[in-house]
Amino acid sequence: MNASTLGTAVPQVTARAKVLGRARYAGDVKVAGMLHGKVLRSPYPHARIVRIDTAAARALPGVKAVLTGADAPRAMWGVHHKERRILAEGVVRFAGEEVAAVAAATEEIARDALDLIEVEYEELPAILTVEEALDEEAPGVHPGRGNVSHRIDFHIGDVAAGFARADLVYEATYSTHAQYPGYLEPMGTVAAIDADGRLQVWTSTQSVFQARMRLAAALEMPVSRIRVMQATTGGGFGGKIVEDANSLIAGLLAIKTGKPVRLVNNRLEDFLACCSSVPERITLKLGMTRDGIIVAKDVRIVAECGAYSGLSAEVMHVTAMRSDNMHRLENVRSNAMLVYTNNPPHGAFRGFGGSQMQFALNSHIHMMAETLGLDPADIHKRNAHEAGDTSVHGWKIGSTGLRECIDQATEALAWKEKRARRQAGAARSGVKARGVGMAAAMHVSGNRTIGNWDGSTVVLKVNEDGRVIVHSGECDMGQGAMTMLAQIVAHELNIPLAHVHVAPPDTDVSPYAIGTLASRVTIAAGNAAILAGRKAREALIGLAAQKLELPAEDLEIADGFIRSKLHPDKQAGIADIAKLHIWRHDGEGLQVSATWDAKTVMHGDVHGNIAPAHSYAAQAVEVEVDTETGQVEILDSYVSDDCGKAFNLLAVHGQSNGAAVQAMGWVLYEQLQLENGRLANGNFADYTMPTADAVPMLRSGIVESIDPNGPYGAKGASECAILPGAPAIANAVYDAVGVRIAELPITPEKVLAGLRALRERGGSHA
Amino acid sequence: MNASTLGTAVPQVTARAKVLGRARYAGDVKVAGMLHGKVLRSPYPHARIVRIDTAAARALPGVKAVLTGADAPRAMWGVHHKERRILAEGVVRFAGEEVAAVAAATEEIARDALDLIEVEYEELPAILTVEEALDEEAPGVHPGRGNVSHRIDFHIGDVAAGFARADLVYEATYSTHAQYPGYLEPMGTVAAIDADGRLQVWTSTQSVFQARMRLAAALEMPVSRIRVMQATTGGGFGGKIVEDANSLIAGLLAIKTGKPVRLVNNRLEDFLACCSSVPERITLKLGMTRDGIIVAKDVRIVAECGAYSGLSAEVMHVTAMRSDNMHRLENVRSNAMLVYTNNPPHGAFRGFGGSQMQFALNSHIHMMAETLGLDPADIHKRNAHEAGDTSVHGWKIGSTGLRECIDQATEALAWKEKRARRQAGAARSGVKARGVGMAAAMHVSGNRTIGNWDGSTVVLKVNEDGRVIVHSGECDMGQGAMTMLAQIVAHELNIPLAHVHVAPPDTDVSPYAIGTLASRVTIAAGNAAILAGRKAREALIGLAAQKLELPAEDLEIADGFIRSKLHPDKQAGIADIAKLHIWRHDGEGLQVSATWDAKTVMHGDVHGNIAPAHSYAAQAVEVEVDTETGQVEILDSYVSDDCGKAFNLLAVHGQSNGAAVQAMGWVLYEQLQLENGRLANGNFADYTMPTADAVPMLRSGIVESIDPNGPYGAKGASECAILPGAPAIANAVYDAVGVRIAELPITPEKVLAGLRALRERGGSHA
Incomplete structure (x- = not known):
């Protein structure tokens, strides 16, 4: 009998433990004699620490340690740049930065101790926008360094010649905002010293070995003196790769007290400590022939990493390059810079920079299609790579189901019929206007850029x-x-x-x-x-x-x-x-x-066959826009994921639908409210992630373009599926009411403003 | 630079954790929500369980489970015979057998609950000696089976012909008693059900995989559903291989309660639950030529396993065979039987049956040497195998330092000089008589009898x-x-x-x-x-x-x-x-x-090259016997261990000295007092293991006979070193006062009785 479950729908092997409440998340780890940690954070986006008095906190019964930057190792940690201390010393660079840490017998005592730590700050002028940061007079967020953390510049082919032979050249600027990862389990760690004096760490992480490496660097210990064990992890979405200080502080407290220490963020702490996605301003210029062939692409990106760069440089690389490999491009140019501010740090997020560019690109293609009288779906399909192609950046396309994804998603939405009806004016009912939008995207399955191993x-x-x-x-x-x-x-x-x-x-x-x-x-x-x-x-x-x-x-x-x-x-x-x-x-x-x-080979840092396989996705949505309130309601959504061979239908659909919701949250609902650099809505009441009633019955499809490098032809599922959601919705809004929102999120206010501007210009959706 | 520590004296890598009190023994394992287990044991050596009423115990607040045999799986466990239940059902076969188990919120409540369990027993006639067990009328300890658990019979060469050409044939019967392993850490286990429903077990053990196998068999679970982790273990001495029920009961309690359960024996419980060494009565007949060459050996062994056979059959095999491989024997015969009684079970113990036979053999050689006017050390050396030999049982002797061990130990004691002085009557001072004794032994390093892997x-x-x-x-x-x-x-x-x-x-x-x-x-x-x-x-x-x-x-x-x-x-x-x-x-x-x-090959179950290498040891001691009190004082002891290359001098000397003390305890001080089958001295006050003041400054030496199969020539250290102690002391007592104690332990009463008998016969030590 064939016992295989491959290709069927099976509950995840971890499901039973989770459903029964038995799964042991980091916060559930209990070690005898365990202390509870709490972190004091800077209330200012930029300030000099004049004095810290921990005497009163240390005197509180039950308090076992009160640590400040003076107690932390001298080492700096970080991915691209080593620029961050476990606890700030001398200066804080964002509101939320870790200034002191307490370990106490109970969480309540630890919290009380925080209140007893006196920190005298001298506020410094804070740089809160990339414009301020790039001002020639601006002080450096990091002294002695300019505010540009990283630059990318490349030019392949001949962009000028490409534009010269284009029938249509279109340029526009898009702006994307940061999204909180929104995992249900905040970051958490229990750290302890074992019998041999080694540091044991149970933590919520996406990579135990990178966590170990980071702990070793930050705590100035050999990696072999550290053991990192993944506790059951309730979501990561990029936020639990390498950028959080949670495990470092827990480790430091355990070392200093000699006791196990539990440090689990509450939701507000997690909002303050996490890396949200990288906000980017993208100026995109595309040249197309009249039949929709893209002949040149020129892009300028200004991305903001906040106070510490983390993985933002790598994210910006992806924004600058990845979408170029979806289409048969020859002439591409990119100029990108990553800018420090005194805002909380940004970094890795599901899609890893892809969402930002796909929002711009798919919005752009929709607009150009309209001008050229083409279907944007056709433009994607006409430009799409085929299996066997090598892309402009040297990516070898082993399989692609991009066209099938586009067909599957658009057909599921009756795309052609609905577009036809809308063009006939039938999508309007009183103050409600309906529209459809689509978008397409690609993603990697693997990534040969960490060392030379994938x-x-x-x-x-x-x-x-x-x-x-x-x-x-x-x-x-x-x-x-x-x-x-x-x-x-x-x-x-x-x-x-x-x-x-x-x-x-x-x-x-x-x-x-x-x-x-x-x-x-x-x-x-x-x-x-x-x-x-x-x-x-x-x-x-x-x-x-x-x-x-x-x-x-x-x-x-x-x-x-x-x-x-x-x-x-x-x-x-x-x-x-x-x-x-x-x-x-x-x-x-x-x-x-x-x-x-992977059999992939890179030629230099960025050019070459970066991944053994590539996933593709397309999404089509129908929205209804209330022209009186500006409210956008998603009526239907179908996301199609080319993940190669789908092992587990339940898992793939679950991931696709989850990705679709996360994209909907980004584009319509979620926004980190910073007021003078301080987060004002660090909780799930005010940071409005979509709940079940905010989304339609989600639909998803699978395209199995069997990849020669994949296990049984499989590729990565689900990360790609987050990419097309935002532009598909933006395009549908445009389709519905003629308002192009290029600056995310799409809020009712912006829709109403757009409608007002249209009316003033005498546009069609008055 | 050469960083190697091989051959030097280094502290053990575990030492620091132990010295600092950080090592985590099973009893130190703390798991959140952990319950505490206690076991109710039979007070009778043999009884029918008429009724068990657990209602009152279950009603005690804090009690989470009260289990009896009816709650345990039907499976039987055991090594040689599957004959034991986790908790007795129907009948108990020794005083101490596990009848019920409790899990409660605290150890105190669990203990109180034991008192509330009402067990109605119907006492059955108990078989307390091997003589009773072997009576034809005796009922079977295990119904439907005779009281002989296992038999060994072999005859190699021609024993009768050997005796025929002997110049001296001597036969005597020796009796050895059981020894409690006396590890400082009693057996202990924490068992828990993990998030996936698997059974996790932290336990004090000599073999995690055998522990897992036994748990799986007894609990009727696949081995893969069980994880056994060795906690720091404070001594084993054979008692923590596979014979204890501690981890099984802890596992059963964890499964039944769904909670972690800690079950750690206190000292009395450990005395009752453990396997002490196998008491054996050995009738040995040796034939020798006048120059001390052993030409025939015939042995009859009656060994007692107690109520359950555990590893006793394997122990008896070793008694019957191993010492035959120390000398160049050609004619050997053995008849051994293992007998059930209603005494607590016996089993594996450091030396694994070797101590029993070496006591007999070395006592015997001493007596025959005296008769032949030879030095017993010379008899051992004349008969000793040389490297390259194959023994009577097919053992290939790759290396042997037996002669060097004998020389080293005897020279360290000034053996020849002291024997000469004694023969000149100089060892007597008032009521105190001094004597010297020596003994030699061999042991295996490895054992190809479990499956066919070593x-x-x-x-x-x-x-x-x-x-x-x-x-x-x-x-x-x-x-x-x-x-x-x-x-x-x-x-x-x-x-x-x-x-x-x-x-x-x-x-x-x-x-x-x-x-x-x-x-x-x-x-x-x-x-x-x-x-x-x-x-x-x-x-x-x-x-x-x-x-x-x-x-x-x-x-x-x-x-x-x-x-x-x-x-x-x-x-x-x-x-x-x-x-x-x-x-x-x-x-x-x-x-x-x-x-x-190991490259060893066996031919059948018992004949063949069982071990890749063999350790040898010799010990010489000087004692002083108080002829008025019968007290024996060890004045000096030197044990010489041929362990091949000695990696760590601290460790080898520590092990040798520990072995010497354990042998001294066995021969002079330790005795399990059974009264009608019930242990009367299950504590360290009444079970008198030797303390520092009971032993002389211990001396030990190392002989490095580099073995071709050993790592850098190393063989097993320390287990061999326990073997010569008992006969060396018995021989020294005989040397001092002419009293041959053939029935261990050597108590003052027996010495005095021997002296009295000598006087009555007009012997020399009046």
Whole structure:
């Protein structure tokens, strides 16, 4: 019997523990003698710390440690630039920056102790906009350095010549805002010193090995003196890769007190401590032939990283480059700069810079299509790469379902019919105007830019009962990595899914892994899991062949046995063979390891085949705009994800729908309200993420463009699906009422203002 | 620089944690919501359980579960025979057998609950001696089965012909008593159900994988649904291999309550629950030529396993066979039977049956030497095997330092001089008589009888800082396995010992391992560690050779670098190479695995080359016997251990001295007082293990007979060193006062009785 679940809809292997409330998130970790940590944050976006008096806090009964920047190691941490201290010393650069940390017997005492810490600040002028930051007179956010944190400049082909042969050249500026990752589990860590004096860390993370590396750097310890274990993680969305200080502060408190310390953000603290997505202003100039072929692209990007750059430079790279690889472009130019301000830091976020550019690009294509009398869907399809192509940046396109995604999404919305009806004026009913919009996007599955490795290792232990333990260092934050690995191993060994246990990542135990980012885990760890599964299968079948005196080619694994295909009565139990693998001369426990690395090759830092495969997505939406209130309601949405082979239909649809909602939140509802650099709405009442009643019944489809590099043809699912949502909605709003919102979010006020401007200009949607 | 510590005296890598009180023993494991378990035990050696009423116990506030045999799985557990239930049902077979178990909010409540359990017993006639057990009319301890649990019969060569050509044939019967293992940490377990419903067990054990297997069998679960982690273990001495029910009961309580449960024996409970060593009555008949060559050996053994046989059958095998391999014997016969009684179970104990036979054999040789006018040391040396020999049971002797051990120990005691003085009557001073005794012994290093594997696997992870994590499933109970592994890996990589971290055994993580028994870990895991260390070294040097563009043969690891021997300025940091191993095309974290299996081959169950190497020991002691009180005082003791290459002088001497003390305790002080089958002295006040003032300044020596199969020539240390103590002391007592105590322990009463008998016979020591 075929026990495989690949391609079916199965509940995630982590689901039961979560539903039953048994999953152990970082905040659930309880260690004997554990203290509770709290962090004092700067109320000012920019200030000099004149004096900190911790005496009263230290004197509070139950307080075990009160640490300030003076107590923290001298090391600086950060990804691109080492520019941040665990606790600020001398100066704070954003409202929310960590100034002091307390460990106390209870969380209440720790909170009370914060109130007793006296900090005398001398406020400094704060730079709160990129315009201020780029002013020649502006002081540096980081002294001695200009406010440009990073620049990108490239020019491939001949952009001027491209524009010269264009029939239509269109330029516009788009502005995107920051989005809070909105995971349900705030960042949290329990840190403890073990019996050997090593630092043990249970934390909510997307990468235990990057967390370890960062802890080692910030705490000035050898990595081997640190053990990072992933606790069950309730969402990451990019925010739990490497940019949070939570685990660093917990680690410092544990070292200083010698006691276990629990440091779990409450929601406000998480809003203040997290990295929201990078706000970018994108000026896009495209040249097209009259039949919609893009002949030149010129883009200027000003991105804001806030006070510390984190992963923002890498995010901006993606904004500048990734969408170029979706279309057959020849002439592209990009000029991008990342700017420091005294706002809270920005950084990695699901889509990793793709959302910003796809908003601009898809809005742009919609406008140009209109001018040229074309269907924007057709423009995407006409320009789309085909499998076998190499893109302008050297990306080898092994598979693409972009056209199928566009067709699937638009057909599901009756795109052509609705556009026709709208053009006939039928989409209007009183003050309500309906419109449809679409957008398309691409994403990577993997990313060869960290060192020169884009691989993953999977270790399988086959126990004496024929069941398997899988070790991988890649993190599951809810997206389904553990289920994916279990499905693959079960498939290769043809054993029930329940017979595979995936151990959570642990730096002392798991094979080295980059972690969960760049939609790389299914392709990298999935391929490694196939290799490891096959190694284990070969070992089992080889030994059974010896025992049964049959050729290995005649044997298969099925129903708990290794049996002859020709003589099905000749068989041995998997468990018996697993035992025999140990209990024989020259035996050993059956444990195999396999590493897969992408075959990609980069030429220099940015040019080259960065990823082994690429996902594509398209989305079509129908909205209704209330022309009296400016309110936009999404009536229907269909997102189509080309994730290659879909292993788990439940997981892919869940991820696609989740991505669609997160995009809807960004474009319509969510906005971090900064008032003089201070966050005013750091809670779920005021920061309005979409709830179930704010979105329509979500629909999603899967396109399986089997990728030659993917495990069974699979690619990364779901990250791509967040990309087309914002422009599809913006385009639908434009379709409905003729108002082009180029500055996100699309608020009723902006819609009304747009309608007013239209009326003043005598436009059609009066 | 050579960073190796091999052959020096280094503190164990576990020492710091223990000295600072940070080591986490099972009893120190604290899990949130943990309940406390207690066990109700039978007060009768044999009884029918008529009725158990747990209602009152269950009603006690704070009690979460009260379990009896009816609540336990139907499965039987045990090593040789599956004959034991987790909790007794229907009948109890020894006083101390587990009848009910309670889990409650506190240990105090659990204890109170025990008092509220009403058990109505119907006492049954108890079989308390092997004589009663072997009576033809005796009822079976286990119904439907005779009271002989196991038999061994072998006859190799021609024993009758051997005796026929002997100049001296001597027969005597020796009796040995049970010894409590006396580890400082009683058995303890914390068991919990994890988020996925798997059973997690932290326990004090010598083998996590055997513990897992036993839990799976007894709890009727697949092994893969169980994770066993070794907590720091405070001594095992054989008692923590597979025979204790502690972890099974803790596991059952955790499953039934769904909560973590801590079950830690107090000292009395441990006395009642543990397996003490196997008492044996040995009738030994030896034939010798006049120059002391042993020409025939015939032995009859009646061993008592108590109510459940555990590992007693295997212990009796060792008694019957092992000492035959110490001498060049040709004609040996053995008839042994293991007998059930209603006494508490016996089983594995340091020396594993060797102590019993070596007591008989060495006592015997001393007596025959006297008759023949020979030095017993010379008899051992004349009969001793040489390297290259194959013994009567097919053991291939790769190395032996037996003669050197005998010389070292006897010379240290001035053996010849003291014997000469005694023979001249000079050892007498008033009522005090001095005498010297010696004994010799051999032991295995490894044991190919579990399945057909006698190997071990070691996994090394090299971290990005060039430091190493070692994974092995072999347990350290204080004897030094972790230090041994760390020393070997550090030696192979030429890195500081502190740069190697040995992870504690964990069935989810560690490579499969048999566990710590049969002095197998240094030879099996040590060899695997060498292989793994060399693999890691090759990988590092190979990559450095590529990077430095130098031949690998020219490179060495030293001082944190991989550098050219020819051009020492050409070098790369180990950490840089370890990082490069990941961060390159086709990279991966550097993790290697190596398995070593002994090259031994068995022919059938018992005949064949059972172990890859053999340890030897000899001990010489001087005693003073008070002829008025019968008190024996050990004045001097020197034990010489041939452990092959000694890695850690501190550890070997510590183990040798510990073994010597444990032997002294057995022979002079320790005795389990059973009154009608009930233990009367289950505490350290009444069970008198020797304290520091009861032993002389201990002396020990090392003989390094480099074994071709051993890691750098090493063999198992320390287990052999327990074997010669008892007969050396008995021989010294005989030497001092002419009283031959053949029935252990040597109590003052027996000495006085012997002196009285001598006087009555007109003997010399009147």
